[in-house]
Amino acid sequence: MSTASIAAKAVLKLEPEDYRILETIENQTQKYQYLPIEIISNTTSIHFQTAKHHLKLLQKKKLLSYQSQPYEGYRLTTAAHDTLALKELVDKNIIEKFGKPLGVGKESDVYDALAPGGAQVAVKIHRLGRTSFREVRRKRGYTAQHSDTPNWHKQSVVAARKEHIALKLLAPYGMVAPGPIARSRHILVMSMIEGAELYRYPAISNLKVVMREILDNIRLAYQRAKIIHADLSPYNIILQPNQHILIIDWPQYIRIDHPNAKSLLERDLKNVLDFFKRRQKLAVEKALAYVMT
Template sequence: MNIHEALKVLTPDDIRVLQAIEKYLKQYEFVPIEVLERTTRLPPHRLERSLYKLNSLKLIRRQSAATLGYRLTILAYDVLAVLSLMKRGVIEALGDKLGVGKESDVYLGIAPGGKKLAVKFHRVGRTSFRHVVRHRTYKVEDSWLLQSKVSAQREFAALRELYEVGAKVPKPIDRSRHVVVTELIEGAVELSEKPALNDPLKAFGDVIETIAKAYNDVGIVHGDLSEYNIIVIPETSEAYVIDWPQYVEKDHPSAEKLLRRDVEYVVRFFKKVYGVPAETEEVLRAIKGEVSDSGS
């Protein structure tokens, strides 16, 4: 069962049950059946039928302990997010999977009128969750679903601010739960693929300018920048920085170390692969405005 298949088989009763379970994510690991009866107000036979169906489709998990209860799976959370985006008219269809990252899956989204969008499902796994606990200042949720939602909230908020100050990031469109929708940068490929660029210096400049705008205008540091979260359009050499949920604020104790690491990775990659003449210290000084314009 995948997202597309689930969307086709769910009834209004099924959706009501999923939404009821979601309502109590913060309160219960497994939502008791009595709570679902009270919240959905479905007749017992319809509720039982829906729960059986959802469990068999792996959209919920059942716990048969002292109290019978249910919880959502990530697939159910995906479905609820997509349904919400469809209801709001953000997308009218979900297309094929475009890519898989360490902490996300990205799908093609089709907006009303046919415009193509990128639909990113955040998936915070156990390894990254522990990393978040150790190094991040924002609230860490107990539920993997809620932590993925926090990740999406942070990324969407960062993208909005970055886009407003002219940073080279995909234009944010909307968010629901753990899903972020942005414009699709058509023709772009991951920098890690080392595509032939007509103007590598322009691509390098786009990335450094975005780092600088994030640091100076928004007050954040990406914190995990490398060739794997930079995308480029080979023909135009335009470069965009993606994957922002792990950013740290400029005044965070680790901000300077992370800024230096981000710049080092970018400088090293562009120098090694494209021969761009750049030095980490000079770039860092430029980002912080410590370089005087002696040529003027």
């Protein structure tokens, strides 16, 4: 069973005491890697023996991990972080029913879900740390630099928050990216899009039009929202059934006044143009001038 499906199941079954316990442990993760049982019992005002009973069950449900030395304590598993975030999204009437996987990326799991009223939405669970630490540090300026054991959950929350901001910056300018709906912790809910990543299309009939639309979207992001994707490739461009494109996966966006803005934009454009290379000749410099002016 995947981490997210353990969480989705837990959301339906847990008791209020369980949530009090999980939230208490979550609130103290900065201070304690494993939270002592006494503190859990005192903070939640749940009697020690009762707390112990709940903790054991939560551990059995794979929501907590346990240490016995140097003191008895518990910490949240990834499934528990998912559970807390999904629960908040359910309580706020953002989602009602969690669905099936839509895509497993390098740094996220994306699922579909039903919103109250029956609309389908996409739920992106950020999962940093799946690739190596060095890779993440190379790609993202905001990874903790001084810690040997980076807090991947915290980094995932930062990524989701950043992507949510990017989608909100882009939203007023038309259909460049999925529409932002809500976020809890490391989970971002956005509008559902149909179609498939550009790299899956070996032959595109209206190549010129598609390429032009991609450039126009990069330009719109640059000139109106004033941001650069900075991780653009045919993997993060979706060609929809209506033949229009959308750009996804924005947590690494930078503002256009970033010191490396031009070279990152150039890299984005190169990644896109390379895909069209054999069929369509357009110099990176020409594309760069088009986007920036």
